[in-house]
Amino acid sequence: MILVDEVRKRFGQVQALAGVNFTLADGQTTALLGPNGAGKTTLLRLLVGLLQRDHGAITIDGVDPAQEPLKARRSIGFLTDQVGLYERLSTREHLAYFGQLHGMDAAAIKRRTDDVVGMLAMEDIIDRRAKEFSQGQRLKVALARALLHKPRHLLLDEPTRGLDVMSTRALRRALDTLRQDGCCILLATHVMQEVTHLCDDVIVIAKGKTVAQGSPQQLCERTGIASLEDAFVSLVGTEEGIAI
């Protein structure tokens, strides 16, 4: 359960977030939609406690990431828009490293490694070094890394970019399983198809503010537009004057 209440953040002259409000329920996948520069990355960084907010409140299962970042991060699986890997480590070693950073023991790491490898269909790259991985393979490793410690919350920034059809499907199945296990998933994406397929709830932010929250169905009804993509454009465009 993630609560975000009237969060604001300013960098010098730039008001990156100007009042963001939403609630993410457990066992739900929520899409975070917003044009480039809407403040998505800043919001995610606030959620993992890498940045401090100027105003408002954030709790992750009751933990404030600004006060107790380490405790908050233990329950979060994070996939950033940067999927840097260590070229001289194998996939298995990557997973072991991040598992250890989360305080997992060797047996748990081994068990969970087998789980996520099966979940994301990555048996072929598990013992290869990351040096010559393709973009899709890199993303898979980054995803596996985020899922390894069985986080209660998942913050995923564009998790399907660069994935082929088979991998995208594997990922969708994995996310579905996690949701059924009661995981709270936030999915920042630009792919509308993904939103309709995967998400129970949608948050639209523009210019640092929450513009709308509701199911895809509700958003379409509210704007009176049948397609979600057009509804999104209308929500962002009519109120903020931004085109994508």
Add this chain to the structure above:
Amino acid sequence: MRPEFFVVLHKELKEAMRDRRALVVLLLFVVMYPVMLWSILHNLIDKAGKTERESVELVVIGGAQVPTLVTRLTQRNVTVNQRGDMSDSAITDLLKERKQVAVVKVTDQFTDNYNEMRPAKIELWYDSAAEQQNKLNRIEAILRGYNESIAGARLLAHGVSPATLAPIQIEQFDTATSSSRSAGFAGALLGMFFATAFFFCINAAMDSTAGERERRSLELLMAQPVRPFDLLAGKWMAAALVSVLGLTLELLVAHFILKWMPLEELGMSWRLSLPSMLMVIAVSIPLCLFAAAFEIALAMNAKSFKEAQTMMSFAILLPMLPVIVVPMLDLNTATWMYALPVLANKTLLLEVAKGQAIGLLPFVLTAGVPLLGAALAIGFATWRIKSERYVLGV
């Protein structure tokens, strides 16, 4: 559960040990300085052996006029080649071949002047660029001796004691023991030996900070449930360990080279025992910790490996300054030297090598100052990595 900094340390070391290019550079530095030391010493020993065996070659023109001088030269192991008259350019050409140390030319008027007790001229031709100063000094000393013996004989003939000519007798005593002389000479090179503590860890320090930013993996790492200090401490220790390994190997190689070379031929010795050497190495571990901390605190501010390299090329000049500048000033060993990292380690090694008791303070300073520096650097790095501006930049 292992402490988090240890997890980071283990992973960084594993990566560093798989970086083949960095390992080759490490190995190169481990052997480069000891081999340099070996070749310089080898040259010196070679030369020292030669001067004893070889006699000095000298050309004398007009030697028939000075039979006593020729005898004197021959007695003192100078090979005299008697020649007829030569032109100035012929003499110059002859000296250019560098087989002859000098040409002694007894002028034609020598006998007349000599007999009439006017100053009789002997010309000494030599090529100062030929770097045979020692041999030339010997010839000059023999000529001086010849001069004095004639003067003495003439005074005696006038009933004056030849001692009048030498009111002061100078006797020379060289107090440098063989080991302190070796200390002086080896010092110049040994300073560079410790500066390598800054070279060994460069790759590990850059790869784990600037490299991590370049690969775009730092943000995610910072979002793990690990304190920033633990992250930095792990990276710092990994880089420092590489340095400790390199420095230990390098100093041991140098130690065995010095032990094994016939330094006695130079009137020197390397009497340092292996335990003393190990102690010097142990006292140098804080230097490695400082080097790694310093470089991490710098390299973490670079956005790419290349940028970090530029920073580093300036940064490693810093520790080398004291070992290059201070010897130029030609100062005696003083306590403040132990407060300058690198210079301190070099001074300590030399003083220990001289076999004199130096007390505890030099050891405390040599180890303590870099430790303090390392703490400051890591403190700065931790403050920096927590700052918002840094997070925004990754």
